[in-house]
Amino acid sequence: EIVLTQSPGTLSMSPGERATLSCRASQSVTSSYVAWYQLKPGQAPRLLIHGASTRATGIPDRFSGSGFGTDFTLTISRLEPEDFAVYYCQHYGSSPRFTFGPGTKVDIK
Amino acid sequence: EVQLVESGGDLVQPGGSLRLSCAGSGFTFSSYEMNWVRQAPGKGLEWVSYISGSAKTIYYADSVRGRFTMSRDNAKNSLYLHMNSLRAEDTAVYYCAREYSYGYQKNYYYYMDVWGKGTTVTVSS
Numbered sequence: 576e577i578v579l580t581q582s583p584g585t586l587s588m589s590p591g592e593r594a595t596l597s598c599r600a601s602q603s604v605t606s607s608y609v610a611w612y613q614l615k616p617g618q619a620p621r622l623l624i625h626g627a628s629t630r631a632t633g634i635p636d637r638f639s640g641s642g643f644g645t646d647f648t649l650t651i652s653r654l655e656p657e658d659f660a661v662y663y664c665q666h667y668g669s670s671p672r673f674t675f676g677p678g679t680k681v682d683i684k
Numbered sequence: 685e686v687q688l689v690e691s692g693g694d695l696v697q698p699g700g701s702l703r704l705s706c707a708g709s710g711f712t713f714s715s716y717e718m719n720w721v722r723q724a725p726g727k728g729l730e731w732v733s734y735i736s737g738s739a740k741t742i743y744y745a746d747s748v749r750g751r752f753t754m755s756r757d758n759a760k761n762s763l764y765l766h767m768n769s770l771r772a773e774d775t776a777v778y779y780c781a782r783e784y785s786y787g788y789q790k791n792y793y794y795y796m797d798v799w800g801k802g803t804t805v806t807v808s809s
Contacts (some may be wrong), residue, residue, distance in 0.1 A: 582795070589806060610795040612729075619688075620721075620729070620779060625795040663729055667794035671745050673731040 577601055577666050580664045580678035587684040594651040596679045598664030605646045608667040611640055614678075615660045623662075624649060651681075659683055686710040686798050693803030700770050704803055706763035706780030711798075714738075714758035717783040719796060720765050722776035730776075733765065734783070748774075770807045779801040787794050 578601040588594050598609070606627040613621045622631040624640035637652040651658055664676040667679055692704040708720070722731040733754040734743040742754050754764040763780050781796035 577805070591790075607791040607793045612796075619799040620781070620796075621799070622795060622797050625784075625797075626791070626793045629796065630792075635757075645800075665795065670743070671731050672734045672743055673721070673794075675729040675731070677728045 576671070577604060577668055577674050579664055579674055581664060581676035581679045582676070582680060583663075585680045585682060585684055588641040588654050589684045590654050592654050592655055594654055594658075594681055596651075596662055596681075598642075598647040598649070598668060598676050600645045600647075604666055606647075609640075609642070609647050610665045610667075612663045612665060613658075613660045614663065620663075638641055654681070658684050688798055688800035690778060690780055690800045690803035693778065693805045695806045695808065696770055696806055697809050698771060698807055700807070701766070701768045702770065702805060704765040704767070704778055704780075704805070706765075706800060708761045708782070711782075712800070713751075713756075713761040716758065717785070718761075718763050719781045719783055720754060721779045721796070721799075722774075724773070724776040725777070727776075732778070733745070743780065746776075767805070770805075772807050775805060775807045777804050 578597050582597045609627040611624040628640045639650045641648050661678045661680045663678045666674045689707045696702050717736050719734050735754050739756050741799045751769045755764045777800045782798040782801050784797040785794045
């Protein structure tokens with residue numbers, strides 16, 4: 576089973592700053608199986624990135640994804656007030672079907 | 685508008701049962717594979733179960749196998765999660781999510797592109 580770790584656990588940032596979130600897999604994975612989601616309390620989770628680097632429909636271009644092998648990154652180029660949330664990386668596998676990282680909380684400094 | 689709406693969450697005693705529902709709209713429900721994902725208080729996301737469009741294939745996480753049963757009624761655009769022998773550790777917000785997959789240039793992509801807002805299950809005496 577692939578285990579995903581995310582760092583840092585919490586990122587304290589100011590609006591306008593650049594945020595870099597890391598997701599590391601316990602072994603090399605297929606990039607097309609990696610996605611990123613945004614969660615806010617009381618809201619439906621939102622798909623941001625799939626295939627490690629493809630923005631989902633309607634996602635602003637300040638969000639970008641990159642990486643391959645075991646290391647993947649979600650970058651938010653200029654934080655907007657609505658971007659303060661928790662972010663999860665995800666891997667598609669055989670069993671379990673989907674695995675998530677523990678999440679990175681981006682909060683306001 | 686493509687939408688998923690969960691319902692059925694409640695407070696239930698340990699050992700009890702509950703049925704969650706998820707209503708889909710704005711898309712051809714039967715054409716999509718579906719999943720349940722949960723988030724326990726203060727924890728991250730955990731995949732729970734999967735069902736194919738025809739309901740012929742169903743998978744479960746080890747933590748719920750033998751206690752939870754996933755099903756769907758495509759005529760009603762609805763998804764269900766029957767939960768038995770509930771434990772305190774099943775306390776969570778349960779989300780239904782549409783799975784999207786495609787192949788492109790020898791690569792295959794799998795992710796969940798539409799989610800509901802969730803329904804809360806609390807297992808406590």
